[in-house]
Every structure is written in structure tokens, then in C-alpha cells.
Amino acid sequence: MPASKTSVRNSNISPTLLESSNGDDVGHQEGLRVAKAYDVERTHSSDYILRSGFAGGLAGCAAKSIIAPLDRVKILFQTSSPEFAKYSGTRMGVWRAAHQIYSQDGVLGLFQGHSATLLRIFPYAAIKFVVYEQIRSVLISRPEQETNVRRVLSGSLAGVSSVFCTYPLELIRVRLAYETRKDQRASFVHICKQIVNEGRPAPSSTSGERWIRNWRGLQNFYRGFSPTVLGMLPYAGVSFWTHDTIHDIFRSQLLAPYAVADGSASSDRHVPLTVWAQLTAGGLAGMVSQTASYPLEVVRRRMQVGGTLKEKKFPGIWSTARVIWLEHGFRGFFVGLTIGYIKVIPMASCSFFVYERMKILLGI
Numbered sequence: 001m002p003a004s005k006t007s008v009r010n011s012n013i014s015p016t017l018l019e020s021s022n023g024d025d026v027g028h029q030e031g032l033r034v035a036k037a038y039d040v041e042r043t044h045s046s047d048y049i050l051r052s053g054f055a056g057g058l059a060g061c062a063a064k065s066i067i068a069p070l071d072r073v074k075i076l077f078q079t080s081s082p083e084f085a086k087y088s089g090t091r092m093g094v095w096r097a098a099h100q101i102y103s104q105d106g107v108l109g110l111f112q113g114h115s116a117t118l119l120r121i122f123p124y125a126a127i128k129f130v131v132y133e134q135i136r137s138v139l140i141s142r143p144e145q146e147t148n149v150r151r152v153l154s155g156s157l158a159g160v161s162s163v164f165c166t167y168p169l170e171l172i173r174v175r176l177a178y179e180t181r182k183d184q185r186a187s188f189v190h191i192c193k194q195i196v197n198e199g200r201p202a203p204s205s206t207s208g209e210r211w212i213r214n215w216r217g218l219q220n221f222y223r224g225f226s227p228t229v230l231g232m233l234p235y236a237g238v239s240f241w242t243h244d245t246i247h248d249i250f251r252s253q254l255l256a257p258y259a260v261a262d263g264s265a266s267s268d269r270h271v272p273l274t275v276w277a278q279l280t281a282g283g284l285a286g287m288v289s290q291t292a293s294y295p296l297e298v299v300r301r302r303m304q305v306g307g308t309l310k311e312k313k314f315p316g317i318w319s320t321a322r323v324i325w326l327e328h329g330f331r332g333f334f335v336g337l338t339i340g341y342i343k344v345i346p347m348a349s350c351s352f353f354v355y356e357r358m359k360i361l362l363g364i
Contacts, residue, residue: 043137048364052133053126055358060125063351064117069110070343071117073097075177077336078301094339113176116188120169124162129355132158132240151244152237159236160229167228168221171195174305195220224303227317231296239289243352246281247273278356279349286348290340295333297340298324 042048064071073094076084084100087093101109136154140146163170175191196217250259250273257263259277273281302320324332 040137040141043133049130049134051362051364052359053130055355055362055364056129057122057126058358059129059351059353059355060121061118062354063125063347064121065114066350067343067347068114068117069098069101070094070339072101072110072112072177074336074339074343075174075301077339078298079174079305088335094342113173116169116173116176120166120173124166124170125351127165128158128162128236131161148241148245151241154237155240156233156237158240159232162236163225163228163232167225170228171221171223174301195223224300227296227300227303227320230317231293231300235289235293235297237289238292239285239348242288243281243285246284250277250281272356272360275353278353282349282352283345285352286344287341289348290337290344294337294340298333298335 073084076097077088077093084097087097087100098110101112105112132154135157136151139150139154172188172191172195175195176188198220247269249255251265253265255277256265259273260266261272261274264271272278299317299320302324303317321333328335
């Protein structure tokens, strides 16, 4: 079946609209443009936005749930937790750290902070996938606009938008995961109060100083936001770009019989990949994007837990990076990267797989 007809079938466009694509290249290209225009219009509908947001939120929750224990260990390594620093960099460090957490707190200890994770990840993933679909439909509204730069830009803007909306919940999650004291378990509310009061000036009777005090408390919820944005630009951009590029490779004439559900070599993205191909595309996307953004992630984690350290320091990006460099050298920026790979490959595979399959189930 010609690619244009496949696109018609999956986009619910009448075949008569693309009849001219039979037997002629010009007609074929015109057919693709018509199909693309229909997809753009459909993508901007409120129904599509709600359904894609729901699919993205579920995908994010599923992905985060399967790697929650590894995520907690990674945060403890990245933030140089004194109790777990001895395990960092050792061959079995990840499993020993996880075993210690399990011995002290049981299974629930491995999922400490996960409720805050789910509270954050559903809107985060929903916003990320919705914004990506919307921006992509604007920047790539015609087949000839399908370029690497536009793909990366679409992913980067989607990632930054989702982070801005959900960053306070991410900060709270990190604080909950960083907490290891048995005698004083911090609650969600306690962590919020702690963050609000860190580094704030003493209470004052003047309205101007009260405003500054309140503003400082709000700013605390965005501590580490700058490196997060800088890290998200390559992470989300490279992630979506890699995923889409692998999709193109799997849809080529050579691999399509094994990687595409109906076995046809077509650029039509409505036809899903097979299970192994979709999981592979997502896993590679996660691995490449993790490598590109990991140093900034380490800087961000150190900034986020600044208020919990004895010195109560709140350094900026460059001063934090300098401390990491002086303490551990170049390798310090990649502490926990092995855990990152172990975590991000199944997470990205699961996220993209669930999202793509949920789109089919929801009829989008």
C-alpha cells in the first residue's frame, strides 16, 4: 500500500483527497502535505491535548515506578550523603547501598519520596509530551521541515516547559530521598516549611521587608533551577531527537519488516513499531540524553540539598561546579552515572513505549 494511503487510513482522511498520489511523485508529495496538514489541525484540538496529556502522565508514572529504588540510591550518591559516600564508586556500591536502606527501613525505604515523585511526574510527563506534540506540529508542519535542529528544539522547549511547572515538587522529592535519619523522618509538609525558611531574613514589621522575606521563601523552591534548565535543554532535546531518529532507522526498507508492526517501510508515524523496536528506541534515547546532560544534573543535585548540609551554604552553579572539581576532579561530574544508565534505559524505554501504546488505545 502506498505511504500516502497508509497515512490516510490512520489519519481518517478520505482516500479521495489523496487520489492524485497514485502513479506520480508530485501527487504523492501533495498527498503527504494534505495528510500532514490534517494531523496538525487534529493535534491542536482540545480533545487531542487532553488525551495525549493523560497518556504522557501515565507513561511517566509507570517509568518512574519501576526505577524508584535506583533513583533514591543515585540521589544519595550524587549529593555525597555522608552515610552512603563509602559505597560510591565501588563495584557493588549500588547494591550495598540499597541493601543498607532495605535493612534499616524495609521495602518502603527504597521508595522513600516516591509519593512526591508521582505527584510531580504525572503533570511533568503530561506537560512534556503535550508541549512536544504541540511545538513539533508548529515547527514541523510539512515533511520537508523534518530536520534534526527542529526535532532537538521541539524536545528542548518541551522539557524546559515541564520543568518550570513542576520544579518545586522535584526539589521536595530530592529532599525526601536525601533524608536518612531514623530518629527524625521528615514529612512532606515539614520539608516544605524547611525549604521556605532556609536563608530567609528575620521577620519584620515593614511591608517591603515582609515582601522580600516572602519572595525569598518562594525562590527557595527553585534552588538549582538554572542548572536544571541548562541540563534539560540537551536532555529533552537529545532524547526526543534520538527517539525520532531511531524510529526513522527502524522504518527504513532494511529494518521495517522486522521493526514495524505491519512490516511496511513508511514514514507514517501512526503505524507503531514492534515491542522490541519501540523499547530499543526509547532505551537508546535515554542513554544518549543522560550522557549529554549528566554533569549538570550532578551540579543541580548538590545545589538542591545545600540547605540540609551543616554549613548551610547556598552556592551558585559555578561555585558548586568548582567544589565538585576540587573534591573529585573530572570524575566527580559523572558520579553515579552507572546507576544513571541502569535507571534511565528501562525508564526511557518504558516511558516512550507506554506513551505510544496509550496513544493507540486512546485513538490518537
